[in-house]
Amino acid sequence: LAKTTQPISMDSYEGQEVNITCSHNNIATNDYITWYQQFPSQGPRFIIQGYKTKVTNEVASLFIPADRKSSTLSLPRVSLSDTAVYYCLVGDLSGGYQKVTFGTGTKLQVIP
């Protein structure tokens, strides 16, 4: 399984755009990139998933360059409620089972 590397923590002011980058140098051809958000004492919550180029949904965008060795989660205009840990996961989702490994995560602190 491809290993992921993320910054341990980030601070941002309310209303700013936040970009969290994840490095996955040995990503395999079949691997997808998935991001989860976790609040304290809660289970992780799916944010976004992609394979290449750009994916956008109602809460975030995911940018993946052509070599797919990294990806960037972009959160537009963050609010205090976006303070959480964000996990980047890379895993083979085309096999007989879905097995992914959570990385260390990035703790985002949004400041008023």
Next chain:
Amino acid sequence: DTEVTQTPKHLVMGMTNKKSLKCEQHMGHRAMYWYKQKAKKPPELMFVYSYEKLSINESVPSRFSPECPNSSLLNLHLHALQPEDSALYLCASSPLAGGTETQYFGPGTRLLVL
């Protein structure tokens, strides 16, 4: 209904006790998972069930015994645990084991072993 429920929310047990954690989903998902999460650490996969059959056991000690009675229920039976087993135990489900489906997590059971 897009919810995974877990009971109990909190559990305190002694090292000689036997207890069970319960997880339930009614989304028709055929894959279910148990994760263990220590404080300030990422979730660690313990078990994966696919179509009610155990497909992955991440070398978890035998004092943890999973059970999948049907496609909606997942149990984790606990016996003779150690204090270091204290953690947040998370259950998740996904439509299939494989493909590009999202994992839906429950709120977890906070376990304290004395």
